[in-house]
Amino acid sequence: MSRNTQHLMLFCTAVVLFVTACLYGQRNIRILNDALNDRVKTNAAMEGRVHTTLHTSGLVGYTGAEVLHTVRQMTGTRVRVEVDGHEYVIDPLEHRSVVIPVELDGKYRSEYNRSESGELLKLSFWKEVESQ
Template sequence: MSQNTQQLMLFCTAIVLFVTACLYGQQSVSVLSSALSSTMNTTENMEGRMSTTLNISKPLRYSGAEVLHTVRQMTGTPVEVHVDGNTYAIDPLINKSATIPVSVSASYRPEFIRSESGELLKIAFWKEASIN
């Protein structure tokens, strides 16, 4: 084979390898992007802090036990917890027997108040009237 033919074959091989590497890189970026989007959606659904859709099948309701747990869990954080208009902060390490007037069997509607940047400032629980 002549020198020119050999160089042409090497040049064509280099071009094919370069185009293949570019296409593989583009595919890898799209796969990573979709994986990141999936992870973000899963994380948002687990934490309940952000909602990316307006599709709500039923209104969110908390039982009284969940309200009590939330009040105890939020103690020591800058997030205020209001139950029926009253602010409560119970530190389970200081006073284990402290409670708040919550009916364990009742249903409460949560209201999440956020700042303009999306930071959670306050959680308010409102007792719903029972239909009996």
């Protein structure tokens, strides 16, 4: 068999495998979409009879060290981070000595501001005042 014939056979095999993979992926997407639509219809037909049983024990609190770490890690993302009403954007590679006024042992509560699609837009931390 000539070299050109071998290359043609390999190319045809690759094309057939690629088309088969595309069709298989399209079929899987259709199946998942149908299952999701069926689940939405089923939940809509429940007419409020679905109740959640998972309850949290309260608000999740963060320490000042966790807040500081979060502010530094969120830099470079599109998420804005706010601590006690002041927004911070710090590049740890350029500004290593920038100080964020956070009490490392303090307790902070968080607020998540999301878009209509559920994307996180802003993360706010507020210091909890200890009552005496």
